[in-house]
Amino acid sequence: MALSFEQARACVLREVSAGRGSLPTEQIPSLEAAGRVLAEEITADRDYPPFPRSARDGFAVRASDLPGELHVIGEVRAGEVFRGLVGPGGAVEIMTGAPLPEGADAVVMVEHTERAGDRIKVARSLQSGENFNAQGIEARHGSVVLSPGRRLGFAEIALLAMVGRECSTVYKRPRVAILPTGDEIVEAGQQPEPFQIRNSNAWSMAVQVARAGGDPRILPIARDNYESTRHLIEQGLDADLLLLSGGVSAGKYDIVERVLADLGAKFFFDRVLVQPGQPLVFGTVHEKFFFGLPGNPASTMVTFEVFARAAVELLGGAQEAPLRLLQAQLSKDLRQKPGLTRFLPAQVSADGSTVAPEPWQGSGDLNSLARANAFLVIEPDRESWAAGDLIRVLLK
Ligand code: AMP
Numbered sequence: 001m002a003l004s005f006e007q008a009r010a011c012v013l014r015e016v017s018a019g020r021g022s023l024p025t026e027q028i029p030s031l032e033a034a035g036r037v038l039a040e041e042i043t044a045d046r047d048y049p050p051f052p053r054s055a056r057d058g059f060a061v062r063a064s065d066l067p068g069e070l071h072v073i074g075e076v077r078a079g080e081v082f083r084g085l086v087g088p089g090g091a092v093e094i095m096t097g098a099p100l101p102e103g104a105d106a107v108v109m110v111e112h113t114e115r116a117g118d119r120i121k122v123a124r125s126l127q128s129g130e131n132f133n134a135q136g137i138e139a140r141h142g143s144v145v146l147s148p149g150r151r152l153g154f155a156e157i158a159l160l161a162m163v164g165r166e167c168s169t170v171y172k173r174p175r176v177a178i179l180p181t182g183d184e185i186v187e188a189g190q191q192p193e194p195f196q197i198r199n200s201n202a203w204s205m206a207v208q209v210a211r212a213g214g215d216p217r218i219l220p221i222a223r224d225n226y227e228s229t230r231h232l233i234e235q236g237l238d239a240d241l242l243l244l245s246g247g248v249s250a251g252k253y254d255i256v257e258r259v260l261a262d263l264g265a266k267f268f269f270d271r272v273l274v275q276p277g278q279p280l281v282f283g284t285v286h287e288k289f290f291f292g293l294p295g296n297p298a299s300t301m302v303t304f305e306v307f308a309r310a311a312v313e314l315l316g317g318a319q320e321a322p323l324r325l326l327q328a329q330l331s332k333d334l335r336q337k338p339g340l341t342r343f344l345p346a347q348v349s350a351d352g353s354t355v356a357p358e359p360w361q362g363s364g365d366l367n368s369l370a371r372a373n374a375f376l377v378i379e380p381d382r383e384s385w386a387a388g389d390l391i392r393v394l395l396k
């Protein structure tokens, strides 16, 4: 059954979200949790900020005293507390990060004051609440600051440090078996015969899997015969997800689908109206999800990026697995035959505003893919674009 790009993506998201069951978790040091997905709710251990915190260097004052002349009764720096009270006509010199003294309700910036001995003159007026952060304004004690399903980046990990969580519970990385197929394929360390090709797909997939939060395991190359393919697929089913490359086209020796069918696989689709990557297979076998990605390097990379990556992310506990799309202006006119959603290697300008197609020789052209920093996403129902038109771009 052939699906459109959108239908196939929706199918992957739906099936994996529904079928992933309860995912295993582990406790790890938060500092090592970058890229992992949080499996627990994180709450604020106290108010944030924990005290009314000055946002400026200046003077803590009573706003109703301004404009006017004030008496400086003391000083408070970050890490200290002022023990007295700011009464009418009083001010306390205050540094950024210091707690606002009692009685004060605003901070006047030092730049807006004129000082003479223990007196300051302030020419402008000030609102109550200006230039400090009220206690608990960022997060209340006990409120949720991070929810399960969130991927942890530098800001989230800083938040874990802020609330004192040296360790946190995250989802385990899904184990992803990578199974290259093909009689013509030899390992990257080998000297190929003139009619052989080195196995580059296993490496690109391993990098893509790791980047999506998975734990890649590369299997030996399956030969294009039933026994070899079946034996290695069975090995791959130990993992949480099986990714095959090659052997899913209509050729006489493309036997991946036959082996999977014999193992009792359920196929959600086996053709998607995309290029590169039409003969893409997705299903479950022995309660594990699998993808049969077409073997051309561009097909393998693109179909991983737009379909399998979401499965790895969801199996890793992510709540969502969106595509990283943006819009940019096309650098030159473009014509494409309609009917397929196409992903063409492209170069987005450094400021993200324009995009140029990268010259390429078709699905086997790894050089073009290495030069590109993005893919143009060509809609299936449109034939021509003019230079300057906005077009969708998928970041690489
Ligand atoms: P297939 O999908 O098996 O028909 O393969 C399509 C094309 O991709 C063929 O030209 C293969 O040589 C090439 N190919 C298949 N597997 C790999 C691989 N693991 N690494 C690099 N190229 C591959």
Ligand code: MG
Pocket (backbone or CB within 6 Å): 181, 182, 183, 246, 247, 295
């Ligand atoms: Mg093949």
